[in-house]
């Protein structure tokens with residue numbers, strides 16, 4: 309029987325931020341969410357999260373997760389955080405796995421393997437440890453005759469202890485009924501005047517309990533986020549892993565050093581990603597696409613196959629097969645672009661549908677518009693969707709086979725019916741009927757220039 313306890317109450321002073329540490333994001337997803345993903349595969353009865361600093365925001369975020377929360381109103385250290393949750397495990401006869409909420413790189417496989425090892429070794433306490441070349445900042449695993457006798461926090465280490473390379477990663481399996489008593493024995497007479505959870509190890513050793521460690525295969529998983537440099541490193545490592553997986557799956561990444569793709573992106577084979585591309589989470593792209601250079605895509609976004617997105621920005625929209633987007637297009641939230649659509653240079657599309665075969669090739673603003681199939685949107689067409697007096701937004705409908713001339717302004721609400729046309733330079737305020745031409749511009753006059761010779 310297993311329950312997990314995530315410590316997420318700390319402020320993260322070293323980040324120097326108004327946002328609490330565990331809500332800092334990597335690929336648009338809070339650190340805490342990455343940590344919870346790592347727990348997802350464990351066969352556990354309950355996940356408990358200790359909240360403290362900015363607890364309301366953390367709890368709001370946790371609403372989407374099946375977790376129990378508990379408060380640590382004043383943050384007096386990791387040992388104190390566990391004490392605040394202890395009443396929830398009072399009668400629990402199994403293992404409590406305690407996980408630091410600021411270690412987003414630990415994989416779910418690692419946690420499952422560690423738990424299996426803990427059970428198989430009939431361990432009373434198992435620590436996740438790693439060997440680091442530069443162990444600065446981490447708690448050191450102190451051994452005597454090879455047995456673990458304690459953890460020394462970096463700030464409390466002697467010079468000799470600082471040379472120990474084996475560190476505490478911040479994940480522990482505790483046989484709860486054997487270890488809970490030790491929590492009440494923790495003291496705060498240390499460099500940080502906190503109740504360290506790590507002091508439980510020495511207590512357990514003195515009780516003669518069976519303490520073991522499980523070593524990380526990949527020491528990079530040990531990284532805990534304490535400052536902005538750690539955050540940048542987490543971003544880099546998540547990205548590296550994500551790009552490697554995509555390349556293994558048949559995606560060409562021309563320059564991994566200048567390409568950023570969220571690990572949850574799904575990209576089909578033979579798609580080529582050009583340099584300078586940034587793909588945030590929840591993006592799916594089909595096969596044989598060309599993305600970039602310099603494409604920015606904020607999910608949720610779905611792009612079909614055989615499409616291109618060049619030097620463009622797309623957010624929360626869907627794009628079909630055989631589309632050409634950009635260069636310099638801006639596809640904003642809520643847009644649905646179907647098959648074989650062209651959205652060209654300096655075209656902004658917001659909350660609009662563009663049907664099959666439609667083209668808006670140059671210099672347009674299409675907002676709150678329902679544009680059906682095979683429409684030709686002329687250069688410089690503007691849907692005037694916003695009434696600045698009432699503050700209301702209205703819809704423009706352009707039916708199949710219609711076209712708008714260059715520099716036309718469609719004052720919404722308005723409909724251009726099937727196969728109708730709007731003449732270039734028109735400001736149209738009334739619906740244009742099927743197969744008709746709407747023309748709304750002053751007639752051209754020809755006048756003699758003053759003083760001109762006949």
Ligand code: UD1
Pocket residue numbers: 315316317318319329330358360380382383384385386387388389408409410411445446447448459461475476477478503504505506530531532534
């Ligand atoms: C901790 C360990 C250290 C280990 C390192 C691994 C202790 C005393 N030290 O140090 O041995 O090498 O993690 O990354 O545990 N937290 C609370 N309440 C508090 C204080 C912290 O919930 O009162 C939470 C934080 O939000 C964080 C986690 O506990 O998620 C770890 O706290 P942090 O202050 O980052 O500990 P480290 O100094 O990194």
Ligand code: CA
Pocket residue numbers: 408410532533534
């Ligand atoms: Ca930390």
